[in-house]
Amino acid sequence: MTTDAxxxxxxxxxxxxxKRAPVAVIGLGYVGLxxxxxxARCGFAVMGVDINMARIAAxxxxxxxxxxxxxxxxxxxxxxxxxGRLNVTADYDGVRGARVVIICVDTxxxxxxxxxxxxxxxxxxxxxxxxxxxxxxxxxxxTIAPGTMTTLVIPTLEASTGMQAGEDFYLGHCPxxxxxxxxxxxxxxxxxxxxxxxxxxxxxxxxxxxxxxEGDLDTTDLLSAEIVKTAENAFRDVQIAFAxxxxxxxxxxxxxxxxxxxxxxKSPGRNVLMPGAGVGGHCIPKDPWLLIAxxxxxxxPLLIPAARxxxxxxxxxxxxxxxxGLAAHGVELAGARIAVLGYAFREGTDDDRDSxxxxxxxxxxxxxxLPVVHDPYVRAYQVPLEAVVxxxxxxxxxxxxxxxxxLDLAALLAVVALPVLIDGRxxxxxxxxxxxxFTYLGVGTPQAKSxxxxxxxxxxxxx
Ligand SMILES: NC(=O)c1ccc[n+]([C@@H]2O[C@H](COP(=O)([O-])OP(=O)(O)OC[C@H]3O[C@@H](n4cnc5c(N)ncnc54)[C@H](O)[C@@H]3O)[C@@H](O)[C@H]2O)c1
Numbered sequence: 265m266t267t268d269a270x271x272x273x274x275x276x277x278x279x280x281x282x283k284r285a286p287v288a289v290i291g292l293g294y295v296g297l298x299x300x301x302x303x304a305r306c307g308f309a310v311m312g313v314d315i316n317m318a319r320i321a322a323x324x325x326x327x328x329x330x331x332x333x334x335x336x337x338x339x340x341x342x343x344x345x346x347x348g349r350l351n352v353t354a355d356y357d358g359v360r361g362a363r364v365v366i367i368c369v370d371t372x373x374x375x376x377x378x379x380x381x382x383x384x385x386x387x388x389x390x391x392x393x394x395x396x397x398x399x400x401x402x403x404x405x406x407t408i409a410p411g412t413m414t415t416l417v418i419p420t421l422e423a424s425t426g427m428q429a430g431e432d433f434y435l436g437h438c439p440x441x442x443x444x445x446x447x448x449x450x451x452x453x454x455x456x457x458x459x460x461x462x463x464x465x466x467x468x469x470x471x472x473x474x475x476x477x478e479g480d481l482d483t484t485d486l487l488s489a490e491i492v493k494t495a496e497n498a499f500r501d502v503q504i505a506f507a508x509x510x511x512x513x514x515x516x517x518x519x520x521x522x523x524x525x526x527x528x529x530k531s532p533g534r535n536v537l538m539p540g541a542g543v544g545g546h547c548i549p550k551d552p553w554l555l556i557a558x559x560x561x562x563x564x565p566l567l568i569p570a571a572r573x574x575x576x577x578x579x580x581x582x583x584x585x586x587x588x589g590l591a592a593h594g595v596e597l598a599g600a601r602i603a604v605l606g607y608a609f610r611e612g613t614d615d616d617r618d619s620x621x622x623x624x625x626x627x628x629x630x631x632x633x634l635p636v637v638h639d640p641y642v643r644a645y646q647v648p649l650e651a652v653v654x655x656x657x658x659x660x661x662x663x664x665x666x667x668x669x670x671l672d673l674a675a676l677l678a679v680v681a682l683p684v685l686i687d688g689r690x691x692x693x694x695x696x697x698x699x700x701x702f703t704y705l706g707v708g709t710p711q712a713k714s715x716x717x718x719x720x721x722x723x724x725x726x727x
Contacts, residue, residue: 265462269431272399276363276434277468280401283307283475288362290388292319292352294330294546294615295405295440296368297341298447304344306475312352313359315387323352331614332641333666336448356391364401364472365392368440370546371406371554378553378572380409382416389417393424396433401468403436407497407547409557410490413437413459435461436469437486439493444545444613455479459489497551498568503537504548505571508578511539511708521708522690539708541662541688542578542620544609549575549618578707579623579662582688583631585705586658589684592703595657598632601681603656605649606663607639611689614641620688621662640667650679658684661691673700 265273279285285308289300292314304310314320322329328341344350351358359365369384385406396402404417418429429435437459442450456473458481460466466483473481484492507525514521525536543549552568559565587597609619616622621637628635638652639645649667653659653676661668669691677683677700685697687706697704698712705711 265430265464270464273401273434273464273468276399276401277471279363280468280471285363286311286361287364287366288313288359289366289368290314290359290392291367291369291384291406292316292323293368293370294444294447295442296366297323297328297330298337298442298451299366299368299405299440300350301337301340301344302448302451302476304347304349305340308349308475310344310350311358311362312350313354313356314352315354317354320352320354323350331643332445332608333612334445334447340448356395359392359395360397362397362400364403365396367392367402367404367406369406371408371550372546373550373553373557378550378557380412380554380557382408382412385412385416386420389420390424393421396421396425396427398427398432399434401434401436401465401472403438403469403472405438405440407439407493407551407554408437408490409554410487410494411558413461413486413490415558418461430461430465434465434468435486436465437489438469438473439489441493441496443610444615445610452476453478456481457489457492458483459486460484461486491555494551494555497548498555498571501543501548501552501575502567502571504540504543505574507537507539508707509574510536512581514708515710518710520694520710525708538690540578540690541582541707542623543575544617544619544622545615546617576623578688579620580627581707582620582624582660582662582686583627585686585707586628586633586660586684587631588711589658589686589703589705590682593657593682593684595682597628600633600657601655602628602633602635603653603659603680604628604635604637605639605652605659605661605668606665607637607642607645608663608665611664612641612666614639614643616642619662624660624662639663640665654679655681657682658686660686660688662688664689664691673697673702677701 287308288311289296290313292312300310300312319329326345328338369388372381441454458466458469470481511521556565607621608616625635636652637645683702685702685704694704694709
């Protein structure tokens with residue numbers, strides 16, 4: 265870095281420490297809106313940019329576009345839009361003058377090849393180039409495949425600005441650790457990996473994040489930051505896959521996976537997670553693929569794709585359990601009315617990206633079953649719960665939303681057409697559900713002896 269560049273960065277760091285550096289946040293989804301809101305609350309003047317006009321319109325009206333249970337979020341957005349510290353626009357001209365630009369656009373992977381799809385990232389970088397202020401700090405918070413900062417972000421920005429990274433503007437990668445349902449808590453409490461193109465850039469980034477992050481701010485280089493983020497989600501995916509595979513082994517052998525798990529976890533250093541109906545969201549299903557994206561030409565990883573395969577099969581296992589539950593009453597899947605409870609990828613959120621329920625529903629429909637879906641947070645399925653379960657021949661629990669944990673089994677039994685309960689989130693115990701008269705099957709739960717064979721009884725409408 266030249267002396268001029270170092271002096272310019274020192275001045276910028278000073279402006280950031282005094283909250284006098286105007287900030288632009290590109291991409292106002294779960295991540296970007298949280299970051300924009302929090303920086304605005306801290307006292308920065310923030311311009312949020314998004315190409316989604318509905319999102320911009322909601323924010324310009326002072327409303328949060330999020331539907332789930334997101335503690336403090338609605339209040340934050342109301343506060344910072346009313347105070348004028350957060351403004352939003354779909355026009356990149358609004359970025360002019362920003363001294364810090366934070367990129368939070370989506371970074372999915374391609375369904376077949378599992379390779380990263382950088383349409384949003386490339387689009388954001390191309391639009392940013394012509395309006396980027398010389399001397400600005402550009403931070404990518406989106407999760408990216410290791411190597412992307414060097415092979416894509418730097419050359420694209422250099423080409424579109426005509427400036428040199430590290431001299432005329434500064435680059436960092438500070439991946440996010442938020443989770444829908446805990447956005448603001450995670451944003452402010454968790455530690456962060458702060459990757460800078462140089463240690464001075466990382467130090468400038470630390471000055472920024474110190475304003476609202478209470479956790480550690482650990483500095484490193486760009487590549488390590490990229491690996492840390494994708495590795496932490498790949499690790500989680502592998503852990504979940506182990507729990508799911510163990511659950512299938514227990515089910516098959518006739519043991520209770522939840523009891524086995526508790527006993528295994530008594531052994532020092534073991535911490536088997538809970539099995540479930542599948543893994544979804546915009547992070548865990550794709551970040552393992554991002555981690556390995558740029559090594560596959562030289563080394564084909566074995567464990568990480570295997571974990572993906574284990575977790576991806578879980579919605580289909582739920583279909584199998586549903587088939588078995590119905591068979592115990594002499595009913596076939598084709599033509600059966602199936603109440604699917606939960607469409608989001610996890611409890612308490614409206615985020616339905618890559619949710620296991622999507623795969624379950626598609627598979628049920630392919631078999632000729634008639635799924636009806638409920639979710640208290642996903643707009644398309646905000647229908648009365650009773651209307652969905654009434655007359656159902658099987659109730660399939662896919663998400664542990666609070667509304668389902670509070671379900672009264674006796675009341676449920678009174679309205680369903682068949683007492684078949686398939687539990688993908690261990691919301692009920694087998695003993696309780698069976699005591700209420702349900703044919704209960706769940707991931708990791710051994711089947712009751714009576715459910716193994718066809719009972720021979722005709723389906724009886726109970727509603
Ligand atoms: N959702 C999470 O919990 C979470 C957690 C950690 C990391 N991440 C990572 O953060 C990134 C963003 O995730 P998200 O969940 O906020 O995604 P999101 O889909 O909720 O938000 C992305 C936003 O970017 C906007 N966008 C797309 N292209 C744009 C462009 N060219 N210019 C301006 N805006 C554009 C979209 O309209 C959308 O509103 C991803 O890389 C994700 O992997 C997400």
